[in-house]
Amino acid sequence: MFDERSPIYQQIADQIKDDIVSGALKEEEQVMSTNQYAAFYRINPATAAKGFQLLTEEGILYKKRGIGMFVSTGARSTLLEARRDRFFEEVVDRMVEEARRIGVPLADILKHLEKQREEGNQ
Amino acid sequence: MTLDIEVKGLGVSYGREKAVDGVSLKLPGGKIYGLLGRNGSGKTTLLSVLASFREQSEGEVRIGGEAPFENAAIVNQVCFIQENGHIAEGYRVKDAVKLAASCWPNWDEAMAQRLLEHYQLPQKKRIQSLSRGMKSALGVAVGLASRAPITIFDEVYLGMDAPSRYSFYEELLRDYMEHPRTFILSTHLIDEVSNLFEEVIILDQGRLLLQEETESLRQRGVSVTGPAALVDEFAAGLNILGEQRLGGMKSVTVYGELGPERERQAHAQGLELGPVPLQDLFVHLTKKGGGKR
Amino acid sequence: MIGAPQTKKHPAVNVALQLWSTHRWTLLWYWLIFVLAMIVICIFMYSAGPEKIESLDESYWLESGGFSPKIFLLVIGILMTPVSLASFVSNGVTRKHFVAGSTMLMAALALLSSLVFAAGSLLESLVVDWIGFTVKMGHPPFFRVLVEQFFLFAGYSGTGWLIGSAFYRYHWRVGVIISVLSFVPITIMEILADSAGIVKLLELSVTPPAWNFGLSAVLLAVITAALVALNYYMLRKVSIKRKLI
Structure with missing residues (x-):
């Protein structure tokens, strides 16, 4: 379920973010409680709570006292924006780095992208 | 209600050999702790002192602010379950449960019965004729049903097969969330349980190597x-x-x-x-x- | 000290009751078999003996019947600490409350045993009178038999308990020494009560002091209390061992 790559609470936050981006979790929808989350993934509830805390600090989730955690309005667009910002750094730059390492000319990549765009237009 | 544990300069000797040496710890109540250490690192000795199974040779132990040894108000708040158990071999499963029920102030009989059924423990079987896994399961049932504010499992679940172990982790977590209290689990097989721990304590050759939040240790x-x-x-x-x-x-x-x-x-x-x-x-x-x- | 309902009994009382529930059937069966055996032996001796007996030198019940229950209670005492201490301490009971509860149990076992025993002795004297034997020694009064036997039985279980605790607490060599020494107080008790038992067994010829019964009873009580105190002294700080039995 969780890998060892990063802290579990970070992974929990990332999963919830993914769900919001993909639309599996709608804005103003209630999120599973810390305890439900902990029971489901067999993790310490304090760890789950830390993940949720991370998301409230970022304004992705908010707390309704006595009811639970909800997805904030505008959370999806905030997340999309953040991902777009990181897109070139995290995806494109790394791709270019890898291409150089294994000797794929940038021209080939551009050609490949052109082809995809044409296919997409059809 | 939870009880804090504080240990200062704890030393335990067996004859000339020091099993635990100068260990100081603070374990605030209400968390799940993982106590890690290789065989012979002093885990069981430390836990035995917390449970008043033995008295320390040096240092101080405070549970809920009081010295626990022979303190009737504290010892019935600390449930220590070891793999082989301490109930006489001639007892039947139901006698062992009846005895535990009569001793623990917060005993949850419904839970005990549910767990006995879940682990398919025959009520009339004598302890001596139980398999290793069944003895472990009995320990787990008694430990969880005791609802003791400090519940300690010393490698009990190692005798259980994988499905039983996983159901133990689930039961423990669920009951912990419903009735917050302190759990201490000692183990040297970490992968399976590390996600349950809020904090990890590592002993090495009788000394405290570290105490840290699991997530930051990671x-x-x-x-x-x-x-x-x-x-x-x-x-x-x-x-x-x-x-x-x-x-x-x-x-x-x-x-x-x-x-x-x-x-x-x-x-x-x-x-x-x-x-x-x-x-x-x-x-x-x-x-x-x-x-x- | 906790919010949940605490309707539990006092821990020492609980220890006594739990021990009672595991010992009552043993006790019942023991006395049932013992009484039956004694009756069979008496009938056999009377009807099938080589010579027809017409008089008894002393009470058969008191002279021969006293030994077996003492051994029975000794064994129960020996097993007490090794079998039960860890069960209770691991269930959150202090050693002190275990000692208190065990003492209550042993007192109860000694009391019940001495009641049965004294009643048996009374019954014997009635039967002997009815058959028309002449008993030269005569029977001591019921109450005296009851009190003396109570302390002797308590003394034997206390002695056994001491032996079991010694082996639990110390190295076996120390255990052996304490086992031997532990027969000193019980021998004194036997002499005080002028009882058939270890004194006869060792063929000691000791004349019991010609004290009045009250003084003997007090001394018996003091020695019994000392046995309990010694047990507590040995167990109050003992470490719980890995399973022994």
Whole structure:
């Protein structure tokens, strides 16, 4: 379920973010409680709570006292924006780095992208 | 209600041998703790003192602010379950449960019965004729149903098969959330349970090696992989727990957070930084000759 | 000290009751078999003996019947600590409350046993009178038999308990020494009560002091209390061992 790559609470936050981006979790929808989350993934509830805390600090989730955690309005667009910002750094730059390492000319990549765009237009 | 545990300069000797030596700990109530250590590291001895199974030779123990040994108000708040159990072999399962029910102030009979059924423990069987896994399951049932504010499992679940162990983790977690209290689980098999722990305590040769939140401990270990010369240069002065070589490549396990500066340096030099699983970190930390902070 | 309802009994009383529930059937069966055996032996001796007996030198019940229950209670005492201490301490009971509860149990076992025993002796004298034997020694009064036997039975279980605790607490060599020494107080008790038992067994010829019964009873009580105190002294700080039995 969780890998060892990063802290579990970070992974929990990332999963919830993914769900919001993909639309599996709608804005103003209630999120599973810390305890439900902990029971489901067999993790310490304090760890789950830390993940949720991370998301409230970022304004992705908010707390309704006595009811639970909800997805904030505008959370999806905030997340999309953040991902777009990181897109070139995290995806494109790394791709270019890898291409150089294994000797794929940038021209080939551009050609490949052109082809995809044409296919997409059809 | 939860009880805090405080241990100061604890020492326990068996004759001339020191099983626990100068251990100081603070365990605030209401958390799940993992007590890790190799065989003979003093885990069971430390836990025996917390449960008043034995008195310490040196130092102080406070549970809920009071000395626990022979303190009737404290000992019935601390339930210590060991793998082989302490109930006379001639007792039947139901006698053992009846005895426990009569002793623990917060006993939950419904839960005890549910767990006995769940683990298919025959009520009329005598303890001596139970398999290792069944004895463990009985211990687990008694430990959870005791609802003791401090409940300690000393490697009990090791005798159980995988499905029983997983159901134990689930039951423990569920009951912990419904009735918050302190759990201490000792183990040397970490992978399965580490996600349950809020804090980890590692003992090594009778001494406290570290006490840390599980999540931050996870981030403490970094593996650095790359050409041997570069790795050596990079790792000089760092706390190296272990190293491996494969041809001209080398991988070292470093303890302690690197910080953004060093991380950037590593990336610039083309070194690969990777995570270290908790189990590996534990193995490195408690390896003979290694593991100085 | 906790919010949940605490309707539990006092821990020492609980220890006594739990021990009672495991010992009552043993006790019942023992006395049932013992009484039956004694009756069979008496009938056999009377009807099938080589010579027809017409008079008894002393009470058969008191002279021969006293030994077996003492051994029975000794064994129960020996097993007490090794079998039960860890069960209770691991269930959150202090050693002190275990000692208190065990003492209550042993007192109860000694009391019940001495009641049965004294009643048996009374019954014997009635039967002997009815058959028309002449008993030369005569029977001591019921109450005196009851009190003396109570302390003797308590003394034997206390002695056994001491032996079991010694082996639990110390190295076996120390256990052996304490086992031997532990027969000193019980021998004194036997002499005080002028009882058939270890004194006869060792063929000691000791004349019981010609004190009045009250003084003997007090001394018996003091020695019994000392046995309990010694047990507590040995167990109050003992470490719980890995399972022994």
